[in-house]
Amino acid sequence: MLRIFLQRCLSAIPVLFLVVLFTFILIRLAPGGPFDDERAVPPQVLENLNKRYHLDDPIHVQFFDYVKHLLQGDFGPSFKYPSRTVTEVIYAGIPVTLELSLYAFLVALVFGITSGVIASLKPNTLQDYVPMSAAMIGICLPSFVLGPLLILVFGIQLDWLPVSGWGVTPGDKILPSITLGAGYAAYLARLSRGGMLETLSQDYIRTARAKGLSGWRVVFHHALRGALAPVVSFAGPAVAGLLSGSFVVETIYQIPGLGRFYLQAAFNRDYTMILGMTILFAFLIIICNLLADLLLLWLNPKLRGRK
Amino acid sequence: MSTEAVDFDLNRLEKGRSLWQDAFSRLKKNTLAMGGLVFLLLLIVLAVLTPWIAPYSYEEQNLMLGATPPSAEHWFGTDIFGRDQLTRILYGSRISLMVGFIATAVALCIGVTWGTIAGYIGGRVDALMMRFVDILYALPFTIFIILLTVVFGRSMLLLFLAIGAVEWLTMARIVRGQVMAIKHQEFIEAAVAMGMSRPRIMFKHVAPNVLGPIIIYTTLTIPSVILLESFLSFLGLGIQAPQSSWGSLISYGVETMEEYPWLLIFPALTLSMTLFALNFLGDGLRDALDPRVSKD
Numbered sequence: 341m342l343r344i345f346l347q348r349c350l351s352a353i354p355v356l357f358l359v360v361l362f363t364f365i366l367i368r369l370a371p372g373g374p375f376d377d378e379r380a381v382p383p384q385v386l387e388n389l390n391k392r393y394h395l396d397d398p399i400h401v402q403f404f405d406y407v408k409h410l411l412q413g414d415f416g417p418s419f420k421y422p423s424r425t426v427t428e429v430i431y432a433g434i435p436v437t438l439e440l441s442l443y444a445f446l447v448a449l450v451f452g453i454t455s456g457v458i459a460s461l462k463p464n465t466l467q468d469y470v471p472m473s474a475a476m477i478g479i480c481l482p483s484f485v486l487g488p489l490l491i492l493v494f495g496i497q498l499d500w501l502p503v504s505g506w507g508v509t510p511g512d513k514i515l516p517s518i519t520l521g522a523g524y525a526a527y528l529a530r531l532s533r534g535g536m537l538e539t540l541s542q543d544y545i546r547t548a549r550a551k552g553l554s555g556w557r558v559v560f561h562h563a564l565r566g567a568l569a570p571v572v573s574f575a576g577p578a579v580a581g582l583l584s585g586s587f588v589v590e591t592i593y594q595i596p597g598l599g600r601f602y603l604q605a606a607f608n609r610d611y612t613m614i615l616g617m618t619i620l621f622a623f624l625i626i627i628c629n630l631l632a633d634l635l636l637l638w639l640n641p642k643l644r645g646r647k
Numbered sequence: 648m649s650t651e652a653v654d655f656d657l658n659r660l661e662k663g664r665s666l667w668q669d670a671f672s673r674l675k676k677n678t679l680a681m682g683g684l685v686f687l688l689l690l691i692v693l694a695v696l697t698p699w700i701a702p703y704s705y706e707e708q709n710l711m712l713g714a715t716p717p718s719a720e721h722w723f724g725t726d727i728f729g730r731d732q733l734t735r736i737l738y739g740s741r742i743s744l745m746v747g748f749i750a751t752a753v754a755l756c757i758g759v760t761w762g763t764i765a766g767y768i769g770g771r772v773d774a775l776m777m778r779f780v781d782i783l784y785a786l787p788f789t790i791f792i793i794l795l796t797v798v799f800g801r802s803m804l805l806l807f808l809a810i811g812a813v814e815w816l817t818m819a820r821i822v823r824g825q826v827m828a829i830k831h832q833e834f835i836e837a838a839v840a841m842g843m844s845r846p847r848i849m850f851k852h853v854a855p856n857v858l859g860p861i862i863i864y865t866t867l868t869i870p871s872v873i874l875l876e877s878f879l880s881f882l883g884l885g886i887q888a889p890q891s892s893w894g895s896l897i898s899y900g901v902e903t904m905e906e907y908p909w910l911l912i913f914p915a916l917t918l919s920m921t922l923f924a925l926n927f928l929g930d931g932l933r934d935a936l937d938p939r940v941s942k943d
Contacts, residue, residue, distance in 0.1 A: 603883075
């Protein structure tokens with residue numbers, strides 16, 4: 341068991357390395373140097389700048405320098421704002437984005453699994469149709485539509501909740517978390533309904549019922565555990581989606597998180613910033629996929645036999 | 648033994664029904680899916696005919712008019728430059744649908760080829776090819792697409808290719824699974840025995856038999872592609888002005904939603920209804936083509 345865990349963890353390392361290499365090369369391929377500006381820079385200044393950022397070294401030297409600094413948690417200087425480093429920006433943004441993603445994930449888990457289980461208990465009745473229709477709406481309303489709608493209704497018309505900022509006014513975390521989590525709640529509802537329906541038709545559930553166990557005990561103790569496998573394998577990609585979804589939500593609600601900084605860097609063509617943040621996002625997502633993988637192994641011993 | 652004459656009337660025989668006829672008759676009973684299909688066909692016709700039927704020009708500005716709520720002349724109202732919103736949504740649907748179909752076609756080609764080859768050859772080749780898919784799966788693609796638009800500038804072609812390159816992964820997995828299930832059946836063995844070449848077997852005999860799942864997944868890929876394009880355009884990284892896609896229209900709408908809510912509501916409604924239609928159709932097709940998984 342431990343061996344498989346370690347094996348999986350080790351196999352993530354080359355992937356991470358490839359991500360760094362690929363991103364690094366892509367950024368270097370970008371047309372125009374980082375110091376191309378509207379006003380012409382004197383060649384002497386340009387040379388000094390190149391020296392300061394080690395851009396005059398051969399490319400493989402630059403790459404290994406970059407990796408060496410990465411391993412020490414240093415993402416290098418920002419090209420556009422010489423006064424701050426990429427690392428500073430990342431440290432400022434990451435708690436906000438992670439908190440937002442966490443709340444959204446909780447929203448998705450709680451609403452998604454609850455409504456999926458409720459729907460699966462009485463298939464093809466009103467109890468099934470109402471939550472599943474809601475889930476369909478959740479899938480077809482992207483966050484950049486749902487967010488503005490929530491702002492219009494709860495922020496402006498009813499004036500119940502603040503519509504911008506993060507942790508500034510009480511309650512300003514509610515709407516962003518719902519906006520980001522709703523779509524995933526919808527997917528989870530469909531997945532857990534499907535999983536439950538499949539599990540509930542299995543022999544061991546019939547045995548449990550025949551033994552006279554109460555309906556709720558069968559659902560929670562026996563069925564739910566088996567039904568959650570598809571939910572867990574969806575959780576890894578879901579976190580990836582939440583992180584990139586935070587781009588939109590942070591823009592709509594003006595939240596100072598990583599997504600917003602990333603977009604700013606993209607518009608400013610701040611290459612080191614983009615490079616650092618892409619690697620960070622890739623790292624987070626690979627870690628989340630790894631965790632979901634390990635959780636799945638732990639939940640389902642049958643998978644452990646396979647390589 | 649004498650063979651008795653059997654009263655054999657060809658006309659009285661029940662006509663055999665192919666899998667496809669069967670599936671279509673099941674699909675016809677699904678009102679939601681048929682509604683989705685009709686809506687989509689209508690939208691496609693409108694999008695194709697837009698240059699001839701659009702009531703106004705999509706870029707001509709009428710600053711004197713400004714933003715007006717929906718009226719008899721402008722059904723969906725006008726934006727702050729006095730441009731007719733119905734026209735802009737119609738032109739936007741050309742872009743959104745085009746991205747949807749072309750990027751899905753790219754994903755379809757790569758995914759089906761990849762999955763068929765991996766599934767049919769099997770063994771080490773399969774392990775290697777699917778490991779590659781696993782690795783790509785773990786990457787933050789939305790972020791890479793943003794990175795690509797930063798590096799190479801914002802072009803439609805890039806958008807098509809990038810989105811297509813993301814979406815083929817699931818297709819490859821699905822096709823591979825199906826091919827593995829099919830390749831040991833007798834008709835494939837027969838083809839091998841007849842000395843057919845490998846590529847010919849793969850694409851002539853194996854791939855067509857995987858068509859059902861491919862069709863289902865294609866219908867479900869189109870909405871996610873349209874969504875991805877709108878997402879990028881919403882962030883300002885996709886389609887550029889004066890062209891409009893649903894995503895960029897929604898993003899303009901959001902900026903002014905307090906004063907001119909119709910600028911948000913109409914494009915948002917169009918996008919959501921298209922996504923509804925495609926998802927209903929996809930679900931309906933799944934139920935129709937694969938009766939085993941349909942409705943419990």
